[in-house]
Amino acid sequence: xxxxxxxxxxxxxxxxxxxxxxxxxxxxxxxxxxxxxxxxxxxxxxxxxxxxxxxxxxxxxxxxxxxxxxxxxxxxxxxxxxxxxxxxxxxxxxxxxxxxxxxxxxxxxxxxxxxxxxxxxxxxxxxxxxxxxxxxxxxxxxxxxxxxxxxxxxxxxxxxxxxxxxxxxxxxxxxxxxxxxxxxxxxxxxxxxxxxxxxxxxxxxxxxxxxxxxxxxxxxxxxxxxxxxxxxxxxxxxxxxxxxxxxxxxxxxxxxxxxxxxxxxxxxxxxxxxxxxxxxxxxxxxxxxxxxxxxxxxxxxxxxxxxxxxxxxxxxxxxxxxxxxxxxxxxxxxxxxxxxxxxxxxxxxxxxxxxxxxxxxxxxxxxxxxxxxxxxxxxxxxxxxxxxxxxxxxxxxxxxxxxxxxxxxxxxxxxxxxxxxxxxxxxxxxxxxxxxxxxxxxxxxxx
Amino acid sequence: xxxxxxxxxxxxxxxxxxxxxxxxxxxxxxxxxxxxxxxxxxxxxxxxxxxxxxxxxxxxxxxxxxxxxxxxxxxxxxxxxxxxxxxxxxxxxxxxxxxxxxxxxxxxxxxxxxxxxxxxxxxxxxxxxxxxxxxxxxxxxxxxxxxxxxxxxxxxxxxxxxxxxxxxxxxxxxxxxxxxxxxxxxxxxxxxxxxxxxxxxxxxxxxxxxxxxxxxxxxxxxxxxxxxxxxxxxxxxxxxxxxxxxxxxxxxxxxxxxxxxxxxxxxxxxxxxxxxxxxxxxxxxxxxxxxxxxxxxxxxxxxxxxxxxxxxxxxxxxxxxxxxxxxxxxxxxxxxxxxxxxxxxxxxxxxxxxxxxxxxxxxxxxxxxxxxxxxxxxxxxxxxxxxxxxxxxxxxxxxxxxxxxxxxxxxxxxxxxxxxxxxxxxxxxxxxxxxxxxxxxxxxxxx
Numbered sequence: 001x002x003x004x005x006x007x008x009x010x011x012x013x014x015x016x017x018x019x020x021x022x023x024x025x026x027x028x029x030x031x032x033x034x035x036x037x038x039x040x041x042x043x044x045x046x047x048x049x050x051x052x053x054x055x056x057x058x059x060x061x062x063x064x065x066x067x068x069x070x071x072x073x074x075x076x077x078x079x080x081x082x083x084x085x086x087x088x089x090x091x092x093x094x095x096x097x098x099x100x101x102x103x104x105x106x107x108x109x110x111x112x113x114x115x116x117x118x119x120x121x122x123x124x125x126x127x128x129x130x131x132x133x134x135x136x137x138x139x140x141x142x143x144x145x146x147x148x149x150x151x152x153x154x155x156x157x158x159x160x161x162x163x164x165x166x167x168x169x170x171x172x173x174x175x176x177x178x179x180x181x182x183x184x185x186x187x188x189x190x191x192x193x194x195x196x197x198x199x200x201x202x203x204x205x206x207x208x209x210x211x212x213x214x215x216x217x218x219x220x221x222x223x224x225x226x227x228x229x230x231x232x233x234x235x236x237x238x239x240x241x242x243x244x245x246x247x248x249x250x251x252x253x254x255x256x257x258x259x260x261x262x263x264x265x266x267x268x269x270x271x272x273x274x275x276x277x278x279x280x281x282x283x284x285x286x287x288x289x290x291x292x293x294x295x296x297x298x299x300x301x302x303x304x305x306x307x308x309x310x311x312x313x314x315x316x317x318x319x320x321x322x323x324x325x326x327x328x329x330x331x332x333x334x335x336x337x338x339x340x341x342x343x344x345x346x347x348x349x350x351x352x353x354x355x356x357x358x359x360x361x362x363x364x365x366x367x368x369x370x371x372x373x374x375x376x377x378x379x380x381x382x383x384x385x386x387x388x389x390x391x392x393x394x395x396x397x398x399x400x401x402x403x404x405x406x407x408x409x410x411x412x413x414x415x416x417x418x419x420x421x422x423x424x425x426x427x428x429x430x431x432x433x434x435x436x437x438x439x440x441x442x443x444x445x446x447x
Numbered sequence: 448x449x450x451x452x453x454x455x456x457x458x459x460x461x462x463x464x465x466x467x468x469x470x471x472x473x474x475x476x477x478x479x480x481x482x483x484x485x486x487x488x489x490x491x492x493x494x495x496x497x498x499x500x501x502x503x504x505x506x507x508x509x510x511x512x513x514x515x516x517x518x519x520x521x522x523x524x525x526x527x528x529x530x531x532x533x534x535x536x537x538x539x540x541x542x543x544x545x546x547x548x549x550x551x552x553x554x555x556x557x558x559x560x561x562x563x564x565x566x567x568x569x570x571x572x573x574x575x576x577x578x579x580x581x582x583x584x585x586x587x588x589x590x591x592x593x594x595x596x597x598x599x600x601x602x603x604x605x606x607x608x609x610x611x612x613x614x615x616x617x618x619x620x621x622x623x624x625x626x627x628x629x630x631x632x633x634x635x636x637x638x639x640x641x642x643x644x645x646x647x648x649x650x651x652x653x654x655x656x657x658x659x660x661x662x663x664x665x666x667x668x669x670x671x672x673x674x675x676x677x678x679x680x681x682x683x684x685x686x687x688x689x690x691x692x693x694x695x696x697x698x699x700x701x702x703x704x705x706x707x708x709x710x711x712x713x714x715x716x717x718x719x720x721x722x723x724x725x726x727x728x729x730x731x732x733x734x735x736x737x738x739x740x741x742x743x744x745x746x747x748x749x750x751x752x753x754x755x756x757x758x759x760x761x762x763x764x765x766x767x768x769x770x771x772x773x774x775x776x777x778x779x780x781x782x783x784x785x786x787x788x789x790x791x792x793x794x795x796x797x798x799x800x801x802x803x804x805x806x807x808x809x810x811x812x813x814x815x816x817x818x819x820x821x822x823x824x825x826x827x828x829x830x831x832x833x834x835x836x837x838x839x840x841x842x843x844x845x846x847x848x849x850x851x852x853x854x855x856x857x858x859x860x861x862x863x864x865x866x867x868x869x870x871x872x873x874x875x876x877x878x879x880x881x882x883x884x885x886x887x888x889x890x891x892x893x894x
Contacts, residue, residue: 254701255785270791271785294770295767297766305759319741323874328730330709344719423774
């Protein structure tokens with residue numbers, strides 16, 4: 001059954017309070033799908049549905065729920081139920097949930113957990129948001145350096161970590177330092193008596209718990225890894241970051257950059273579920289800043305009030321010209337911001353990029369000047385046509401070069417290049433456009 | 448050694464033409480890093496460096512090169528060398544390269560390949576760009592339905608596909624139909640005599656070769672899969688899409704959406720390496736379209752020329768007001784476009800989103816009216832302050848609601864919601880802003 005069909009059938013079973021049907025149906029869902037279903041339901045309903053699942057499935061479905069909903073549901077659980085659930089969750093996911101619980105409840109629930117789980121949870125919960133530590137899991141397969149292939153396979157069988165983390169096996173020396181890695185594939189393809197030290201890879205890609213998540217995510221994507229080991233300053237293995245978490249990080253990063261490109265602050269969660277005040281708060285700062293930035297355009301207009309009152313027709317072309325400068329600038333900044341984010345363009349490429357943009361913008365400006373000079377000739381005669389055509393070339397080139405350079409400049413200042421949003425570039429291009437346009441008009445019209 | 452150090456050492460070894468050192472160094476690179484190094488070098492150099500690698504490594508490094516460079520290098524190779532290389536490449540990657548070769552060379556190289564490889568390449572090269580078929584690989588592990596765990600492990604050992612594709616094993620019936628799947632983990636954890644039909648999963652997530660790539664990528668991300676099987680209409684297994692290709696697709700999709708959000712056409716490749724004409728072509732269309740769209744703003748201004756010439760001060764506030772409408776609109780469209788792209792917001796959510804936007808925009812408009820009315824009072828007195836304050840509330844709300852609704856409207860028309868770019872929204876908001884502003888001014892100032 002498709003997700004939509006399953007969801008509808010489950011909904012009607014819930015209305016009829018048909019417990020037997022509910023129990024059967026919830027087992028048919030993919031865990032991610034059941035979580036998708038539950039996120040639109042009340043906390044009460046979530047609790048009831050989750051109770052129908054065996055512990056392992058419950059923990060998996062629970063892990064797919066949005067964090068805020070997890071916290072709400074967890075609050076309604078018994079302490080014993082919560083401790084059980086935490087023990088079965090992924091170590092990075094349970095740490096996130098744990099950090100949202102009240103301190104009193106944290107202490108109480110820790111008491112009910114086994115010693116090792118408790119220590120793991122305490123440690124994992126201590127890493128700051130956005131760091132590798134916060135997304136790594138301590139659920140990995142490790143074997144001692146001296147093991148043979150057969151012994152290593154045996155250890156892996158006994159510890160049997162999660163499906164996603166069993167395929168890369170980490171080789172540790174006697175003080176837990178990471179000395180090599182090998183894949184489950186290599187284990188099953190080699191002779192059982194072979195010592196693993198002779199087949200493991202010793203050229204290791206690693207990261208540290210306090211590195212930024214996006215760097216780890218980028219490494220996993222660049223080297224096509226299943227998992228990236230995380231070590232401490234003494235080279236001891238402390239956890240691994242898996243490819244599925246890397247995919248989630250990459251998606252969040254893209255969202256953050258896209259929102260920044262629209263001058264919206266990072267939502268850190270769902271747009272559908274964000275409070276109205278949060279949305280207001282994430283938008284108002286830039287809007288007000290840009291109002292004040294627009295005063296520069298306004299001041300430019302005030303400066304040329306005389307020119308304008310003599311040739312009111314110039315106002316007609318104002319939105320065309322400043323709009324075009326802003327649009328060309330937005331294009332240029334969008335290209336650079338994304339190029340820098342994906343690593344396609346490097347900060348050191350500025351001069352080369354500037355030269356290329358100069359030529360491209362010249363071509364764009366000339367084409368648009370042609371378009372606008374026709375309108376200019378019709379509306380205001382040959383002199384006005386000349387004013388608007390030469391202004392168009394100038395403002396499109398200036399707008400493009402500003403838009404293209406701004407991400408590099410912001411980076412030099414230690415800011416995120418993605419701050420060079422379309423609205424910010426458009427506002428700067430507006431001010432530049434107004435000044436250039438009226439200056440050219442004043443010169444050509446001999447005012 | 449870090450990538451930067453390795454690259455520098457290799458560069459100096461190349462200058463000294465120290466072949467022994469070069470040979471040693473190239474083996475120390477991660478394949479993705481060596482490709483990164485080579486993409487900045489001449490075709491000649493690439494050929495020489497690649498010749499130092501064993502075939503398997505050469506094929507891997509080659510697969511990481513940008514497609515255009517691959518084609519250039521391949522053109523310089525001997526037919527025999529190229530046939531060897533193609534035989535060792537991933538089946539999806541070689542199909543992409545094959546499609547870029549001249550027909551004559553395609554025919555010649557196919558003749559030099561083994562029958563099975565040739566058939567595979569022909570089939571893979573026939574899928575359209577952007578479809579699942581174009582990124583799937585035929586390199587997977589499959590076992591017959593009747594096998595035991597021990598027999599299955601043996602088959603997997605013998606076929607020993609790539610590291611990334613060995614971990615999910617596909618169970619086929621006697622006419623190659625996909626009937627189940629199980630992981631290598633399950634194989635090694637179960638008793639050897641167990642029939643695989645009793646441990647395999649029969650609830651299958653699958654896709655078809657002609658589905659869009661991004662749908663497969665989203666499924667892999669949503670369900671945390673290592674690979675997604677691709678079946679034909681008869682349910683026969685034709686290939687698999689692996690998680691690393693899904694990550695690449697997700698990154699390309701994000702780039703495409705971001706560029707679209709800046710009214711830049713999809714570059715399908717590197718910004719650094721794109722030709723100037725390509726860049727011009729990807730930008731000019733929207734720029735010219737927006738010039739003509741801006742004529743609506745200009746026409747609005749022409750309509751109120753009398754009001755403007757009476758109160759020139761109104762022009763001073765024009766950029767502030769229309770800029771703010773555009774900025775608020777860009778924010779709203781950015782939020783919706785991303786929400787729709789990630790599946791956070793559904794098309795059916797329009798009414799709810801509209802109601803929420805109405806309230807948020809009201810808050811934003813009132814705050815900004817306060818800011819702008821102060822400037823209005825200072826520059827133009829209380830009447831002008833009233834005009835600009837009430838205009839601000841109106842244009843911010845209209846801009847926001849237009850920006851928020853446009854992605855939904857575009858979707859209804861069968862367009863990509865991401866077409867609702869900041870510049871497009873700003874241009875529409877400009878026109879609406881001009882009309883509303885001067886209408887309010889004319890009314891309040893009693894003209």
